[in-house]
Structure formats: C-alpha cells, structure tokens
Amino acid sequence: NAGVTQTPKFQVLKTGQSMTLQCAQDMNHNSMYWYRQDPGMGLRLIYYSASEGTTDKGEVPNGYNVSRLNKREFSLRLESAAPSQTSVYFCASSEEAREGYGYTFGSGTRLTVV
Amino acid sequence: AQSVAQPEDQVNVAEGNPLTVKCTYSVSGNPYLFWYVQYPNRGLQFLLKYITGDNLVKGSYGFEAEFNKSQTSFHLKKPSALVSDSALYFCAVRDWGINKFYFGSGTKLNVKP
Numbered sequence: 254n255a256g257v258t259q260t261p262k263f264q265v266l267k268t269g270q271s272m273t274l275q276c277a278q279d280m281n282h283n284s285m286y287w288y289r290q291d292p293g294m295g296l297r298l299i300y301y302s303a304s305e306g307t308t309d310k311g312e313v314p315n316g317y318n319v320s321r322l323n324k325r326e327f328s329l330r331l332e333s334a335a336p337s338q339t340s341v342y343f344c345a346s347s348e349e350a351r352e353g354y355g356y357t358f359g360s361g362t363r364l365t366v367v
Numbered sequence: 368a369q370s371v372a373q374p375e376d377q378v379n380v381a382e383g384n385p386l387t388v389k390c391t392y393s394v395s396g397n398p399y400l401f402w403y404v405q406y407p408n409r410g411l412q413f414l415l416k417y418i419t420g421d422n423l424v425k426g427s428y429g430f431e432a433e434f435n436k437s438q439t440s441f442h443l444k445k446p447s448a449l450v451s452d453s454a455l456y457f458c459a460v461r462d463w464g465i466n467k468f469y470f471g472s473g474t475k476l477n478v479k480p
Binding site for chain 2: 296
C-alpha cells in the first residue's frame with residue numbers, strides 16, 4: 254500500500270549510543286518531516302525537508318541530524334542518545350510545503366533510551 | 368506566534384450522543400486548519416481540513432468541523448458517537464507561507480457503550 258514507512262517500530266538504546274531512524278514514502282511527495290510525540294505536548298517538529306536537497310530545523314532540533322537521501326527517503330539520526338529523547342517519533346510527508354496540503358504519517362518508532 | 372489550543376485533555380461521551388472536541392487557534396495570517404485522529408500504536412490519520420469557503424467542513428467517518436473566525440475556533444463534531452471513535456484527536460494549523468504545522472496537545476475521546 255502507498256504511504257510512509259518507518260523502521261524500526263521499536264528500539265531500546267543505552268545512553269550515548271547512536272542510531273538512525275529510517276523513513277521512506279512512495280507517493281512522490283516533495284516535503285518530508287520528523288516529529289516527536291510526548292504525552293501532553295502534542296507533536297513537535299524536529300526537522301523538515303521542503304524538497305529534495307534541503308533540510309531545515311524545526312522546534313526541537315538539538316541532539317538530532319537529518320539526511321534527505323533522495324526524494325523518497327528522509328532519515329533521522331541520534332548521535333549520542335539521551336534519556337530525554339525517549340519518545341515516539343513520526344515521519345510525515347506532504348505533496349507540497351504549502352498551506353492547503355496535509356500530511357501523511359508513518360506508523361511511528363517508539364524509542365526508549367535507558 | 369502561531370499556536371493551537373485544545374483545552375480538554377479528555378472528553379467522555381456515551382455512544383449515540385453528539386460529541387464535540389474543542390480547538391482554538393492563533394495565527395498571524397489566514398488559518399489553514401486540520402483535524403487528525405490517532406488510534407493506539409498508529410500514526411495520525413487525516414480527518415478534515417478548512418482552507419476557505421463554507422464554515423462547516425465535512426470529513427471522514429461522519430465527522431465535521433465548524434470554522435468560526437470571530438472566536439478563532441475550529442471545533443470537531445459528530446452527531447452520533449460510536450465506540451470505535453475512541454481515539455486521540457489532534458487539531459493543527461498551517462499558517463500562510465509557513466512550512467510548518469502547529470499541533471495541539473491532543474484530546475482523548477472516550478465513547479462508552
């Protein structure tokens with residue numbers, strides 16, 4: 254089925270370890286996003302990519318890096334994981350980075366840092 | 368600054384009764400408003416959006432939302448709730464020319480049989 258695919262679905266890391274969350278979409282969307290979801294705080298934007306070859310910081314970029322590998326793929330990297338990064342991470346894509354276009358979300362990655 | 372507020376953490380409704388999930392917004396320009404639903408262990412799914420035109424917007428699964436510019440609100444409604452509507456609902460606003468969504472904190476809807 255067409256959509257946004259995230260891997261892995263679950264991950265436990267030790268403090269200081271690194272990992273990369275993968276995201277791919279097959280809808281030929283131009284824009285891609287990474288959000289984190291924490292209880293009572295809704296979704297907060299980490300990084301986004303308005304189009305292939307560009308990336309920009311969102312609300313909470315510290316401790317993360319991203320790569321827009323091609324039009325389909327947008328990865329999120331934690332270089333040195335901290336307990337504060339325990340969260341559910343969602344990747345999303347949008348046809349255009351413009352006002353009337355909504356998002357399609359992946360099913361999320363539940364990350365625990367111990 | 369752009370923001371979205373969902374004043375209720377949780378809404379409880381009996382099956383068959385009407386439901387309302389509240390949302391207010393603050394944007395500097397024209398608001399583009401969205402509602403998303405999240406079922407357990409799933410990503411967010413699009414329900415409906417307001418861009419322009421009729422203030423009453425109809426969406427998926429029988430939901431609708433009313434845009435009220437004077438009250439800066441965009442409340443989600445359904446005439447008759449189902450147990451299967453139980454989920455987490457997010458209101459979001461996308462501001463003119465800004466390549467970002469601003470999400471509310473979410474409202475958990477519980478529909479009891």
